[in-house]
Amino acid sequence: MCADTVTEQPDYKDTLNLPKTDFPMRAGLPKREPEWLARWDEIGIYDRLRERAEGRQPFTLHDGPPYANGHLHIGHALNKTIKDMIVRSHQMMGRDARYIPGWDCHGLPIEWKIEEQYRAKGQNKDEVDIVDFRQECRRFAEGWIDIQREEFQRLGITGNWAEPYLTMDFHAERVIAEEFQKFLMTGTLYQGSKPVMWSPVEKTALAEAEIEYHEHQSHTIWVPFEIVRGGHVTMAPGEDDDYAGADSDLIAERMRGVKVVIWTTTPWTIPSNKAVAYNPAISYGLYEVTRTPEECWASVGERYIVADNLAADVFTKARLEEGGWERIREVSGDELSTLHLAHPFRGADGAEGFWDYDVPMIDGDHVTDDAGTGFVHTAPSHGAEDYECFLKRNWLDRMTHNVGEDSEFLPHVPFFAGLRVFNQKGKEDKANAAVIDKLVAVGGLLARGRQKHSYPHSWRSKAPIIFRNTPQWFAAIDRPVGDGQDELGKTIRERALTAIDKVKWTPKSGRNRLYSMMEARPDWVLSRQRAWGVPLTCFTKKGALPTDPDFLLKDPAVNARILEAFEAEGADAWYADRAKERFLGNDYDPSEWEQVFDILDVWFDSGSTHAFVLRDRPDGSEDGIADVYMEGTDQHRGWFHSSLLQACGTMGRAPYRNVVTHGFTLDEKGNKMSKSLGNTIVPEKIVQQYGADILRLWVAQTDYTADQRIGPEILKGTADSYRRLRNTMRFMLGALAHVRPEDRVAPEEMPELERWVLHRLAELDERVRTGYAAFDFQGVFQALFNFATVDLSAYYFDVRKDALYCDGDTARRRAARTVLDILFHRLTTWLAPVLVFTMEEVWLERFPGADSSVHLQDIPETPEAWRDDALAAKWAEIRRVRRVVTAALEVQRTDKVIGASLEAAPIVHVESAEARAALGSVHFEDLCITSDITITGDSAPEAAYRLPDVPGVAVTFAKAEGEKCQRCWKILPDVGRHAHPATCARCNDALG
Known part of the structure; x- marks a missing residue:
């Protein structure tokens, strides 16, 4: 050979079995996802699933209804995605998994929006026909339902979107009324006058579930109540020289003029004071003022009773210098129990005797010496604990009605008539300042200040609320339901507490949270003073007292006429002309009965959904009980709570078998999202930038049972995880190009490496099924992601590339492709509940067809024989x-x-x-x-x-x-010794 001869190296690239696929590396999800949505709509994917699942064991996730009044926020996206993953995973594990989306349509937020529209036009809502007003509310809700439905579907949520449930559907309104009537007929419904949380802005009573707490700055005042009638007490000789050996009359006389000091953050409730509470377990002392500065409301020689632990703080707040007071003696609980006090406004000029009553001292466990004075000013019309103290003593005839629906003092209240606590914008008005000024004027103030503290606000208007005594309708939760014969308990509370322990809670802490709430909760306030909703469909007898046995009309025929009308016309029938005559019929004189026009609490609406969704719909639940309720942790006091109360009152059991709870979504720094901070993350923006599958993957990667974080950097990390998974799927698609059924190899004929992969699949199949059944999406995803990226991409695929690309038709290559086919069917179905769009794309890339869809597949059964722990141990080494x-x-x-x-x-x-x-x-x-x-x-x-x-x-x-094989690139001693130039023996054989 000549020295200048150049030997050309052969190019064997075209002889390799290189991967072939059109599956793109770049997903382009924002653009392509709507195409799959349209395809699913075209083939009727949800109906196809129902047909395919016919005869299977049903599985029903009952949707807690979102409110139809605005665009979706990130909490909605989290919530609905978790629900969708629950439904899809159970469907693919062999159940008939139904999902009926629903909406909460009644209530104050929608009504408030319509009122705002009226105010903007200078109209008065009260001058509008109530049926016309309700129709406007209905149209408002309908508009938002359509918007939210589209937004939910864009997230890839599957369900019966064509036939959702709406609390404003006529049948739903009929059933809500019917469920209310069960409380009426079983004797748990009653009308009572007690303090309820009242929104002066929205002019309605609110339930605990409609309250949120925000920081609020309140007035604080220390008010002395003078003793006007002393008690008697036996003193030990020598205990106090002034009192030792004195008889009870002398002791009583010597206590006159002493003042008991209370502390409150609600000065406006002082005009309604009816008692002062103490705790016998607290140590109290009688203190005398010995020295005062110039600016001080206390005087030398005045005597006050306060808790010993708080005395220094009280007198410091009263501007006394250290040493300006002296403890005279102890005051026992027995002595306090006999004292009667004067109201601070007693005898005030112009009061016309309004406050000329004795104020008793009462004992109460709720009194502490952690703050204040050790005494609690008690206004039973303006506090739950205050009311309970009076209820226990049968003193309800001492309740006051001094404050109206605008939080204004009513005309009969001296000095303060017409003054409001809060104005219509929820800002403090003049009532507090006026009460404080009057206390100063009558010498009834020891000290004053301001304090920031957590205070209840309406979660809708965000305005502070007050406690106000009004006549309301309640469901008694400690009164026997009907005849009280029920295996779970006689009362609603007993039944609820028993039912809680028959439910599975995820996380388990949810059980304790709801149980403690149910143990301590008061009777359920059912009535609202609004217009948009289902009315309390009952009648009361004119002139009768709420305690009279014939106060409420309990007639099945009347009830049936109401329900028939609601089924045909909706709840608007209650407001039609001559509705009272229509429903009472010929059996009752309409002039003898009052028609109740209060509206049911919307939590009663949503609490009743189990009846018209699970019980009444053909795609509901066979026994009327949901397999799963899944909502945010706030629903322990909301939907979980009201549904349990309602169901225990009507059917004596919980409406759910499982309750799954997710936390709140925070920004990347762990802060609560708010528009004012500019840290909100809107689902629509994520979908536009990344695609819905990235949002869904974020949900799967997070521990939703706790509060989660989301933000730009977190989403970038999620997108990176997605890319790694996508590359895993792309490799499989490329390697499986043109694979044939006859290429399959039986597991027992496979090399050990392939059998190890099958072992891992058997392990994962159990992990996936167990995790999906337990709603542990984070655990499932982490296991699959680690398997796909570590076991497969970084190990098995990396190792087997050589055989896949360079082997001829060898048993090793056929085994590898068989395993890849098995992997494909499992990974696509395992991941389909999470990455609904991407796994559909992967599936259709390999199995195109008009009716093809990964979501019509089940997770394949994995043979137990694939498990080989001994082999796994060997390969671990x-x-x-x-x-x-x-x-x-x-x-x-x-x-x-x-x-x-x-x-x-x-x-x-x-x-x-x-x-x-x-x-x-x-x-x-x-x-x-x-x-x-x-x-x-x-x-x-x-x-x-x-x-x-x-x-x-x-x-x-x-x-x-050796030399480098120009086909497989291995360096081997035999390269160049075969028929095909520059090849090794393996490549030479492959080339034939």
Whole structure:
């Protein structure tokens, strides 16, 4: 051969089995996802699922209805995505998983929006026909339902969107009224006058679930109540020289003029004071003022009773200097119990005797000496604990009615008539200041100040509320329901507490939260003073007292006429002309009965949904009980709570078997999202930038049972995880191009590496099914992501690329492709509940067709025989040694000794004979992606590479000997000795 002759190297690229797929690396989700939505709509995917699942065991997730009054926020997206993953995963595990989305349509937020529109036009809502007003509310809700439905569907949520449930549907309104009538007929409904949380802005009573707490600055005042009638007490001789040996009359006389000091943050309630509470367990003292500065409301010689632990704080607040007071003696609970006080406004000029009554001292466990004075000013019309104290003593005839619906003092209240606590914008008005000024004028103030503290606000108007005594309708939760014969308990509370322990809670802390709430809750306030909703469909007898047995009309025929009208016309029938005559019929004189026009609490509406969704719909639940209720943690006092109360009152049991709770969504720094902070994350923006699957993947990656964080950096990390998963799926698609059924290999004929993959699939199948059944999406996703990226992409795929690309029609290549096919069917179905769009894209790439969809598949059954723990243990040892080899090669690559691992033929020193045997039974060089490898039990030289956490293994580097195969790039001694130039024996055989 001439010296200048150039030998051309053959190009074998076209002879390789390189991956073939049109599946793009870039997802383009924002653009492509709507195409899949349209396709699902075209093929009727939800109906197809129902047909496919016919005969299966039903599984029903009952949707807690969102409110139809605005665009979705990130909490909606989290909530609905979790629900969708629950439904889809149970469907793919062999259930008939139904999902009926629903909306809460009645209530104050919608009514408030319509009122705002009226105010903007200068109209008065009260001058509008009530049916016309209700129709406007209905149209408002309908508009938002359409908007929210589209927004939910864009997130990939599957369900019966064509036939959702709405609390304003005529049948729903009929059932809500029917459920209310059950409370009427079983005797748990009553009308009472007690303090309720009242919104002066919205002019209605509110339930606990409609309250949120915000910081509020309140007035604080220390008010002395003078003792006007003393009690008597036996004093021990020598206990106090002034009192020792004195008879009770003298003691009573000597207590006159002493003042009991109370502290309150609601000065406006002082005009309604009816008692002062103390706690016998607290140590109280009688204190005398000995020295005062110039600016002070106390006088030398005045005597006050306060809790000993708080005395210094009280007198400091009264501007007394240290040493300006002296403790005279102890005052016992027995003595306090006999005292009667004067109201601070007693005898005031112009009061016309309004406050000329004695104020009794009463004992109460709610009194503490943590703050204040150790005494609690008690206005039973303006506080729950105050009311309970009076109820226990049967003193309800002492209740006051001094404050109206605008939080204004009523005309009969001296000095303060017409003054409001809060104005119509929820800002403080003049009542507090006026009461304080009057106390100063009559010498009834010891000290004053301001304090920031947590205060209840309406969660809708965000305005502070007051406690106000008004006639309302209640469901008694401690009164026997009907005849009281029920295995779970006689009362609603007993039934609810028993039912809670029959429910499975995720997380388990949800059980304790709801149980403690149910233990302590008062009777349920059912009535609202509004217009948009289902009315309390009952009649009261004119002139009768609420305690009279014939006060409420309980007639099944009247009830039936109401329900029939509601079914045909909706709840507007209650407001039609001559509705009273229509419903009472010929059996009752309409002039003798009052029609109740209060509206049911919307929590009663949503609490009743189990009846008209689970019980009444053909796609509901066979026994009227949902498999799952799933909402945010705030619903322990909301929907979970009201549904349990309602169901225990009407059917004696909980309406759910499982309750799953998610936390709140915070920004990346852990702050609550708010428009004012500018840290809100809107689902629509995420979908536009990344696609809905990225949002869904964020949900799957997070522990939703606690509060979660989301933000730009977190979403970037989520998108990176998505890309890694997408590449895993793309590799499989490429490697499976043109695979044929006849290429399949039975597991027992596969190499050990493939059988190890099958073992991992058997392990994962159990993990996936268990996790999905327990609603543990984070656990499922982490297991699948680690498997896809570590076991597959970084190990199995990396190892088997050589066989897939370079082998001919070998058993090894057929086994690998068989395993890839098995992997494909499992990964796509395992991940389909999470990545609904991407797994559909992956599926259709391989199985195109008009009716094809991954969502019509079930998770394949995985044979238990695939599990091989002994094989797994062996391969765990092999991978342990491999990790040292690959780390050693990476050092050589970094130092530019080699460019690729195929240039290496390392010597691996392994102390364990068992490990050496395992390594010798496999092609360890292929596993390490080297051209050759030597396994030895010889001692390793000091310079050998080691990993501290893999004892007994060391690697000595050596380069591979031979020539580079121009087809597979391995460096082998036999290259160039075969028919095909520059090939190794394996590649030569593949070329034929």
